[in-house]
Amino acid sequence: MDGIRVRPARPEDREGILAISQRIWEGEDYVPGVLDAWLSEGGLLVAELAAEVVGFAKTTELSPGELWLEGLRVHPDHQGKGVAKALAHAQLEQALARKPRTIRLATVEANAASLHIARELGFQEVARFFYLEADVENRACPSSLRPPSLEEAWAFLRASPALAEAKGLAGIGWRFRPLTQAVLRELRENGALLALGSPPQGLLLLAPDPYTPREIAALVFVDGDEGVLPELLSGAHAWAASRGQKILAAMVAAPWIFTFLTRHGFQFAPELGAVLVLEYVGSTAR
Numbered sequence: 001m002d003g004i005r006v007r008p009a010r011p012e013d014r015e016g017i018l019a020i021s022q023r024i025w026e027g028e029d030y031v032p033g034v035l036d037a038w039l040s041e042g043g044l045l046v047a048e049l050a051a052e053v054v055g056f057a058k059t060t061e062l063s064p065g066e067l068w069l070e071g072l073r074v075h076p077d078h079q080g081k082g083v084a085k086a087l088a089h090a091q092l093e094q095a096l097a098r099k100p101r102t103i104r105l106a107t108v109e110a111n112a113a114s115l116h117i118a119r120e121l122g123f124q125e126v127a128r129f130f131y132l133e134a135d136v137e138n139r140a141c142p143s144s145l146r147p148p149s150l151e152e153a154w155a156f157l158r159a160s161p162a163l164a165e166a167k168g169l170a171g172i173g174w175r176f177r178p179l180t181q182a183v184l185r186e187l188r189e190n191g192a193l194l195a196l197g198s199p200p201q202g203l204l205l206l207a208p209d210p211y212t213p214r215e216i217a218a219l220v221f222v223d224g225d226e227g228v229l230p231e232l233l234s235g236a237h238a239w240a241a242s243r244g245q246k247i248l249a250a251m252v253a254a255p256w257i258f259t260f261l262t263r264h265g266f267q268f269a270p271e272l273g274a275v276l277v278l279e280y281v282g283s284t285a286r
């Protein structure tokens, strides 16, 4: 890690950060859309090599004590030099100093370098999902769907095999959180909570994607009897269409929901492999 210096990002790093982001995933990176918010809220670190910004990483507090590590990027010309390791190490040290309840991150199976770094730092896999997406269709919301009470929704979730398969976590886009009652309330306020039947035979949770809220609707959770899933999916399309969003994106752990969605227009990118959620469990290696 010789010569690598990690420090908090400053507003004047903006151009350097954007220059890196433009070279990641053929310019499809979400970071330009969130960078101003990241610079103002704090938690953004940059790595310098010979006084040039060559990488960055963000820590976000999703709720008090619930830390989420995201946005780890290294300029392609400087990959393989230990820059990501230095950033991830500094990020973890800072996170631990805050005495958090949890520190989590997500990466895809295909991202061997990221997985290697996380595991070496003491992170362990807690759940795995598949990322699926579909073009939003301009459908009407089925009249059978209604907002359930929080109690009804919570009772449904506690008994849901799909949530058990996801180890109790929900993917709100690429951010994963335990689906607690507090998160359920947040999602109902900022997104949508819909059910079919009373008591519910099926439940649907939607939210704007945290990184690309105008374009992508996150299908956070769907589960129910086989007969009600198509109506719930129509509700998801209708919600996204009414907001002018173009893509419905789902993080799915349950194989039967995966099969249902892929039979109803959702695509899976096999080259990414599974999306792994990792949690810091401590390390003796550090």
Ligand SMILES: CC(C)(COP(=O)(O)OP(=O)(O)OC[C@H]1O[C@@H](n2cnc3c(N)ncnc32)[C@H](O)[C@@H]1OP(=O)(O)O)[C@@H](O)C(=O)NCCC(=O)NCCS
Pocket: 024, 025, 071, 072, 073, 074, 075, 078, 079, 080, 081, 082, 083, 084, 085, 086, 106, 107, 108, 111, 112, 113, 114, 116, 117
């Ligand atoms: C992933 C990324 C951040 C890594 O940055 P980097 O600066 O090249 O990483 P480092 O040089 O610090 O460390 C890479 C480590 O992964 C290891 N590694 C690299 N490829 C590997 C592979 N295919 N299998 C196993 N380990 C691998 C390296 O050997 C090294 O570990 P070591 O020092 O113990 O040998 C960088 O490639 C990147 O920005 N990619 C695009 C964005 C991205 O994928 N971000 C992560 C999103 S979760």
